[in-house]
Amino acid sequence: MGLVGSSSVSLQARSVARQGSGTTCLHVLEPSATPAFSASNGANVQISCGVMVESNSATAFSVSGGTTVKASTVWVFGGSTVTGGSTVTPAPVTGVPRQGDPLAYLNAPAVGACTDFDTVVGGGQTKTLGPGVYCNGITLGNGAHVTFSPGTYILKGGGLSIGGGVTATGTGVTFYNTAGEGNAYAPFSFHNGANVTLSAPTTGPLAGMLLFQDRSIVSAEVNSFQGGTFVSLTGTLYFPTTPISYSGGTNVGAYSIIVAR
Secondary structure, X not given: OEEEEOOEEEEEOOHHHOOOOOOEEEEEOXXXXXXXXXXXXXXXXXXXXXXXXXXXXXXXXXXXXXXXXXXXXXXXXXXXXXXXXXXXXOOOEEOOOOOOOOOOOOOOOOOOOOOEEEEEEOOOOEEEEOOEEEEEEEEEOOOOEXXXXXXXXXXXXXXXXXXXXXXXXXXXXXXXXXXXXXXXXXOEEEOXXXXXXXXXXXXXXXXXXXXXXXXXXXXXXXXXXXXXXXEEEEOEEEEOOXXXXXXXXXXXXXXXXXXXX
8 A cells, every 4th residue: 555644535435436345445465565554644544444454564554643544444464553643443453364356357458559659738738638548658737637538548658647736537537557669667646736536437347447557567666646636536546566655735535446555
């Protein structure tokens, strides 16, 4: 999961975003990290469903620095530590058997040839982007106003970066983050005062999937939400082999499952 610091995160289960089975909606898959889930510096984390942390570390689940974490359940394969006046409700239950990746069954979308290259929108532009294969990713900045039309956006290297006071919206969208054709992988990055409202499709093979990272990617680069950003995400955030971090006064409201390394 990575760090949740000085941020407000609200995670709620909703039918469109409920992929897989069970009552947990935040899955941390890293098998041995110390910690695998860390919340600190007064973060406020509200989760209407359960948390599953699969690390075998004695401090797999760590909460510190006056942080509040509330969930329906907090299950940890390894151990937990709650310090510095922090509260976790209910108390973590340790020694819970691992559940594995709840979305392992899901097929990734087909990745075709590039349709768009080095897509950058900035300078206060107002623009509508459409589905396609975006080689070297999508970068939005400098006060742009961008609408994503419904469909699947393949990020073939370069990732998705939204910052600089951008306003971005999209309904019925899936972003699949991979690499290829000489374009290196880069993570999802929402930062620097961006205002982002995105929702996943409600029908079709990618129903409920909003941000989907290629399982073959091996990277320590962090999918990040930071810098006073306001983000409303309706759909599943799936980063099975990479971390995710919320920090720096970010306010995130989501109806989702989050699966992260």
